[in-house]
Amino acid sequence: MTLVRIFSARRLVAMIIKEFRQMRRDRVTFAMMICIPLMQLILFGFAINSDPKNLPTAVLTADNSPFSRSIISAIQNSLYFKLVKQLTNETEAQRLLTLGQVQFVLNIPVDFSRKLIRGEKPVLLLQADASDPAAVSNAVAAIRLLAGPVLERDLKGILGDLRPGFTPVDLRIHPMYNPENITQYNIVPGLMGVVLTMTMVIITSLAVTRERERGTMENLLTTPVRPLEVMLGKLIPYVVVGYLQMSLIILAARVLFRVPLEGSLVLLYSASLLFIGASLAVGLTFSTLAKNQLQAVQMSFFFFLPSILLSGFMFPFQFRYSF
């Protein structure tokens, strides 16, 4: 009897060769292995920007003085702020902030220059949309540094004694919507999108592929059932599942993490139907393209990666380059 070796290089080589041969046959998997790193490179390299600049800013000012103009041009020169609107109306400013059309409102009060000259340290208010703290934090840091030195040039002559080692203005920053900067407030609602995309796309991408792989599709086709009935029948249960997941996350957000819920719940639920529907449709498309369940899962990940990276959940949603 021949001795059976514990480890045989030959058997190992045989396994390796077989694995490579199978890899070559499965074109989709091979393409994914090449495409995913490439896509990551492009996304991380070009699109993801952890130091976003040119954030839309509105200036609310009734004080048209050289001082306020200096401040406005200074913050623009920092490149973090991009002045999109100059307003005199407080409610309009709040509306823009709420709509997300601007991320900052710089409020220069009426008596700003008067108080400045009198050395009364006037208040300069920056309201920041802190619902995306990663995006605004660098800009906030920049304005903190700017506020003092920017007026140095203007404060000369007899005003020179107001200068050294002393901040002429009182800069106050109001992070709106999440003033305490509680991480959960950003993560928990964002997770709803992540969970929904992940489960909706992956599960439906498997749905039709599984029927085909197990041969049950063939049986289904011989019955009078129509394609539309099959598709809707496949999607509707997952719409229910999607809503169940959503409710669970909202419940956990309220009870476990105490995330405040502002606005209409009905609107949130009805708008989510669009999101769920779109995710399911993407999954269903994959399931018709994929030859087997493995491919279906790979395709879902192929979709999942850019969708998460570009969603603003992990990185601020601001492009370094505008496409």
Added chain:
Amino acid sequence: MTDESTIIDVQGLVKRFGHKTVVNGVSLKVKRGEIYGFLGPNGSGKTTTIRMLCGLLRPDGGSGVCLGWDIIRESTQIKFQVGYMAQRFSLYEDLTVKENLDFIANLYGIRSRREAVDRAIERIRLERFSNQLAGTLSGGWKQRLALACCMIHQPKLLLLDEPTAGVDPKARREFWEEVHKLAGEGITSMISTHYMDEAERCHRLAYIAYGNLLTSGTAEQVVAGENLTTWLANGGNIHALQERLQGLPAWDQIVPFGNTLHVSGKDAETLEKSITPFMAAGYRWTRTTTSLEEVFISLMSRAGGD
């Protein structure tokens, strides 16, 4: 419209996949209450033909009617009256026997669904397993369940694609008893198979190879049509005999079956001349009726297969 007794009447069916012609002008006529055997080697186009008949595939050429409906334009209507059983088990393994039947019954829009399901379970004696997952059934029971599912809407025609592949002999016999019982009730069956004993259980047969219909008729007609003469030899070393006979003319097939050698040929006279020298050499020779298997192998080799 053909007369009432003709269930399937198709002419010149053609199906191509890419450049490959899989079914090449097949014509069939099946009568009501008949068990029609559909035979042929692997990849000969049996499954494709059956799938064209039940509307799963659209033929690239040819025409015909199935249950009085046009197979190209009215395939939806055909679906309501045909029970199709695919080659591999195609029910939901993660549903119970009852749930599977209920699902299919619902798709066909059967009114008294619960009764229909109970009737189907009773008919195939699946009561014991009715709440068991279909995936945990043995091969024979799975096949019975599949038959029950394609029977639930009381079709007039059953298209069964290799229903007994991988099923044990007892289950196969019971299955055929069921098919014969259905035939007695006027339900037509078209069954594809590789088993010769099953072919002999059919009222009529068709043999298809490489997309061409080679012969059809009753088993006797098919055997007679090929016109083979078969001799059996036993006693002595039949393998040595096989080698020596292979050098001589007029044989078509020489096949050892255990201790017996089957020798068949088309040319009866020359075959007899070839074997005469071995009659005295310690072998016992008997002339026998040619079986379907020999006929089919002969047909297949003539069709250019291997």
